[in-house]
Amino acid sequence: MSQPKFLSGDKAGIDEFLDRFDVFLFDCDGVLWSGDHMFEKVPETLEMLRSKGKRLVFVTNNSTKSRADYKKKFDKLGIPAEVDEVFGSSYSAAVYIARIINLPAPKNKVFVMGESGIEQELEAEGVPYIGGTDPALRRDIEPEDFTNIANGSLLDPNVGIVLSGLDFHMNYLKSAIGFQYVQRGAQYLATNIDSTLPMAHSFFPGAGASGAALEKAAGKTPLSFGKPSQAMMDAIEGKFKLNRSRTCMIGDRLNTDIQFGIDGKLGGTLAVLTGVSKKEDFLAEGAETVPSAYVNAISDLLG
Amino acid sequence: MSQPKFLSGDKAGIDEFLDRFDVFLFDCDGVLWSGDHMFEKVPETLEMLRSKGKRLVFVTNNSTKSRADYKKKFDKLGIPAEVDEVFGSSYSAAVYIARIINLPAPKNKVFVMGESGIEQELEAEGVPYIGGTDPALRRDIEPEDFTNIANGSLLDPNVGIVLSGLDFHMNYLKSAIGFQYVQRGAQYLATNIDSTLPMAHSFFPGAGASGAALEKAAGKTPLSFGKPSQAMMDAIEGKFKLNRSRTCMIGDRLNTDIQFGIDGKLGGTLAVLTGVSKKEDFLAEGAETVPSAYVNAISDLLG
Numbered sequence: 001m002s003q004p005k006f007l008s009g010d011k012a013g014i015d016e017f018l019d020r021f022d023v024f025l026f027d028c029d030g031v032l033w034s035g036d037h038m039f040e041k042v043p044e045t046l047e048m049l050r051s052k053g054k055r056l057v058f059v060t061n062n063s064t065k066s067r068a069d070y071k072k073k074f075d076k077l078g079i080p081a082e083v084d085e086v087f088g089s090s091y092s093a094a095v096y097i098a099r100i101i102n103l104p105a106p107k108n109k110v111f112v113m114g115e116s117g118i119e120q121e122l123e124a125e126g127v128p129y130i131g132g133t134d135p136a137l138r139r140d141i142e143p144e145d146f147t148n149i150a151n152g153s154l155l156d157p158n159v160g161i162v163l164s165g166l167d168f169h170m171n172y173l174k175s176a177i178g179f180q181y182v183q184r185g186a187q188y189l190a191t192n193i194d195s196t197l198p199m200a201h202s203f204f205p206g207a208g209a210s211g212a213a214l215e216k217a218a219g220k221t222p223l224s225f226g227k228p229s230q231a232m233m234d235a236i237e238g239k240f241k242l243n244r245s246r247t248c249m250i251g252d253r254l255n256t257d258i259q260f261g262i263d264g265k266l267g268g269t270l271a272v273l274t275g276v277s278k279k280e281d282f283l284a285e286g287a288e289t290v291p292s293a294y295v296n297a298i299s300d301l302l303g
Numbered sequence: 304m305s306q307p308k309f310l311s312g313d314k315a316g317i318d319e320f321l322d323r324f325d326v327f328l329f330d331c332d333g334v335l336w337s338g339d340h341m342f343e344k345v346p347e348t349l350e351m352l353r354s355k356g357k358r359l360v361f362v363t364n365n366s367t368k369s370r371a372d373y374k375k376k377f378d379k380l381g382i383p384a385e386v387d388e389v390f391g392s393s394y395s396a397a398v399y400i401a402r403i404i405n406l407p408a409p410k411n412k413v414f415v416m417g418e419s420g421i422e423q424e425l426e427a428e429g430v431p432y433i434g435g436t437d438p439a440l441r442r443d444i445e446p447e448d449f450t451n452i453a454n455g456s457l458l459d460p461n462v463g464i465v466l467s468g469l470d471f472h473m474n475y476l477k478s479a480i481g482f483q484y485v486q487r488g489a490q491y492l493a494t495n496i497d498s499t500l501p502m503a504h505s506f507f508p509g510a511g512a513s514g515a516a517l518e519k520a521a522g523k524t525p526l527s528f529g530k531p532s533q534a535m536m537d538a539i540e541g542k543f544k545l546n547r548s549r550t551c552m553i554g555d556r557l558n559t560d561i562q563f564g565i566d567g568k569l570g571g572t573l574a575v576l577t578g579v580s581k582k583e584d585f586l587a588e589g590a591e592t593v594p595s596a597y598v599n600a601i602s603d604l605l606g
Contacts, residue, residue, distance in 0.1 A: 138443075141471055150505035168444055170478075170516065172471045175508045183506065195519050202453035203486065205478045205520040212515035213473065216498050217508040 004271065004282060005293040008300040017293055018301070020267055023055045023240065023247040027227070028070075029062070030252030030275020031298055035199060038077045039274055041299035046080065048302055056085055057240060059249075061226035061256065063090040063165030063191035063207055066120035087239070089191035089207075090114075090121040092225040092232045093163055095239075098125035101161065101187065109158040111186070113178050113211060114165030118191060122163075129163075130156055131174065141173040149180050164211035164222060165191035175213040182218045190215075192226020194256065198276060227251075228260035250298070252276050254289040261291075268292040307574065307585060308596040311603040320596055321604070323570055326358045326543065326550040330530070331373075332365070333555030333578020334601055338502060341380045342577055344602035349383065351605055359388055360543060362552075364529035364559065366393040366468030366494035366510055369423035392494035392510075393417075393424040395528040395538045396466055401428035404464065404490065412461040414489070416481050416514060417468030421494060425466075432466075433459055434477065444476040452483050467514035467525060468494035478516040485521045493518075495529020497559065501579060530554075531563035553601070555579050557592040564594075571595040 007013050032042050049056060058081060060070065067086040074081040097110060112118050112132035119132045131137060148154040162178045182188050193208035215221060225232045248268040251257020252275020261269035271291035273279055282290045295301060310316050335345050352359060361384060370389040377384040400413060415421050415435035422435045434440060451457040465481045485491050496511035518524065528535050551571040554560020555578025564572035574594035576582055585593045598604060
């Protein structure tokens with residue numbers, strides 16, 4: 001495998017790299033911002049790319065936010081972006097459920113284990129759902145619940161799919177209900193299965209962790225839509241009609257972002273060192289996931 | 304591997320089988336009872352074994368109950384048993400923490416992710432703990448918690464161990480705190496890691512599921528004490544000074560109970576068909592875990 005090219009400060013190298021692509025898929029957290037802190041000169045960098053006619057797509061695994069929520073975050077930080085440029089794992093899952101699985105009504109309800117981002121995207125695609133942010137499920141399990149879950153009286157017979165995502169309100173009751181639906185044959189999907197969530201300069205349980213109670217009980221891995229799942233790449237390609245060889249994935253995580261680009265046979269990948277992965281991770285002898293190029297920070301693309 | 308012997312109705316076979324053992328390790332749920340329903344003639348069966356001079360040990364993975372709680376359950380169902388005959392995963396973990404790990408005070412606090420059974424057993428062994436049933440942690444995570452967990456202000460600097468067990472009150476806050484302790488170097492233990500819990504004639508998330516958020520986020524498996532972990536067998540042997548070749552494990556689950564006895568090189572194992580595993584599971588060609596013998600119900604040992 002060839003060594004990744006270090007582009008920071010290499011004006012000619014940057015120009016040559018950018019010329020190879022028409023589309024840039026951007027990971028957001030760790031590339032454009034960290035939590036609520038935007039990195040330096042992000043708007044200028046995106047503006048430069050747009051001025052060169054590049055198409056930008058913001059690809060995020062965070063299922064708690066809908067594309068509309070994400071647009072608000074961009075606005076708040078002063079980063080120009082359109083809703084249609086955002087591609088999140090909740091949207092990806094909703095599109096898959098509505099257009100690919102497309103269960104016949106009324107047996108097409110989704111039991112949501114996650115936050116409102118998932119609900120909004122299902123709603124936008126016209127998919128009926130229960131669970132999610134329903135306050136009735138944000139409580140402790142009671143002794144009678146075990147019987148009522150087991151005998152089905154607490155279940156909706158029209159649920160055909162369980163969709164799990166990052167859930168800050170995860171609890172035993174929802175896991176038990178989700179598990180019961182899966183035992184009864186519901187399809188088991190996840191927006192994404194990231195094990196951790198970078199927050200406040202540390203790590204917190206990610207969507208794969210908050211949904212792990214169901215995954216462990218069910219003894220099977222859900223079909224998931226976040227990076228590096230190629231279900232998400234296929235959905236992005238379908239929506240944006242991109243030419244993979246002229247597309248570059250930019251991200252901070254080797255095992256999600258960069259792997260996503262490599263598995264998707266994109267023309268290139270660019271690692272940014274403002275997030276999780278360190279350059280030692282891909283420069284090391286025998287590194288599994290190696291980007292085409294890397295920069296210290298995204299604004300280094302300004303040259 | 305030899306075929307297991309079917310003992311139900313075979314008086315001579317039963318006598319010969321029982322004669323081979325001095326000690327019987329009993330799984331409880333699925334063997335003696337299912338939930339709150341005791342199987343037929345359980346007291347008579349245990350009485351028969353005691354009258355032959357057999358030592359009985361009730362081995363349970365359920366971490367929500369202390370040995371004292373278990374004694375109450377036996378009393379309620381009318382099954383004669385002593386507290387000292389009960390060996391639970393919480394007790395096993397507490398003994399290991401107190402006597403084997405034995406961290407020097409004050410850095411020996413345990414952060415408990417589980418119910419009161421764990422707390423009671425830690426208390427009995429003189430191990431300080433926090434978390435567990437503390438109502439202050441039975442709440443949603445708030446935005447400021449992320450910062451306070453990440454910077455340590457919500458943490459106790461004396462926590463050296465995280466102990467996870469079945470937690471009907473699992474939530475994101477406790478998982479995030481436990482994960483932060485593990486990231487900071489706390490030892491990571493689990494009472495047991497059963498994926499499911501048989502209840503109300505169905506299956507619910509077990510201790511391995513309720514603790515899976517932490518396991519997934521941490522990316523490592525905890526040292527666990529429930530069957531089939533041999534840490535539990537070693538603890539039982541230490542306490543009861545049993546002769547393994549004259550000891551038999553009785554249980555309903557092949558992958559926990561019977562495997563526990565086989566891995567522990569016990570003289571024999573007896574599968575009981577009133578619980579999870581079916582005879583087809585071990586009679587099938589190429590079955591991985593095969594008991595020495597089996598009965599339809601534990602009372603068939605009465606002949």
